[in-house]
Amino acid sequence: MSNYEILSQVIKERRSIFPASYIKKEIPVEVIKQILETANYAPTHKLTQPWRFTVIRKGGLARLGEALGNLYKQHVSPQQFLQKKFDSFGEKTSQADCIIAINMQLSGKIPEWEELAAVSCAVQNMALTAESLKVGAYWSSPPLIDNLGGFLNLGESERCIGLFYMGYHNEKPWQPNRTPIEEKVKWIEE
Numbered sequence: 001m002s003n004y005e006i007l008s009q010v011i012k013e014r015r016s017i018f019p020a021s022y023i024k025k026e027i028p029v030e031v032i033k034q035i036l037e038t039a040n041y042a043p044t045h046k047l048t049q050p051w052r053f054t055v056i057r058k059g060g061l062a063r064l065g066e067a068l069g070n071l072y073k074q075h076v077s078p079q080q081f082l083q084k085k086f087d088s089f090g091e092k093t094s095q096a097d098c099i100i101a102i103n104m105q106l107s108g109k110i111p112e113w114e115e116l117a118a119v120s121c122a123v124q125n126m127a128l129t130a131e132s133l134k135v136g137a138y139w140s141s142p143p144l145i146d147n148l149g150g151f152l153n154l155g156e157s158e159r160c161i162g163l164f165y166m167g168y169h170n171e172k173p174w175q176p177n178r179t180p181i182e183e184k185v186k187w188i189e190e
């Protein structure tokens, strides 16, 4: 297969795979490192390389679930509190084999959106590498991540912008729900 064929197959087969689909099978540290390594090749304006990651595994997963549950409790009124939602944090984190907190280091050298865009490119590299290694993954962005700085021990100019859940799975590839690209492209030729 040509590079184009391999790349477009991986791109098209990548799907968000959610914790309920994960099986109990450890992702070797070497595989996690292979996924992280490709993040480092994302494009980056002024070479700020703003992507930062916190790898959470083993006992760290339960602690993350607990931290999210506690944040949820703190941030909703007693009237809005739902026990089911509270329990879901611990449930989802325990279904994952590894969760990588996606963090962004703000350099002040370029607009914040450019740092965010570079981190997003890095995450897409990770998602495609995970797909190529048959590891399921998805980017989770609950509003509570804005308050995870304490748990993650983030610095002043660091922000958490998501949790990258990972786990092996047995899902068969399926067609994603997308409207045609032609509807999203304008051409200017004269």
Ligand SMILES: Cc1cc2nc3c(=O)[nH]c(=O)nc-3n(C[C@H](O)[C@H](O)[C@H](O)COP(=O)(O)O)c2cc1C
Binding pocket: 014, 015, 016, 017, 138, 139, 140, 141, 142, 162, 176
């Ligand atoms: C920045 C970002 C944040 C996301 N946050 C969530 C989330 O909080 N919860 C969720 O279920 N999916 C989240 N997703 C995954 C989308 O639901 C998923 O990409 C979409 O359903 C399309 O499916 P696909 O990734 O399989 O193509 C997020 C995706 C991105 C890019």
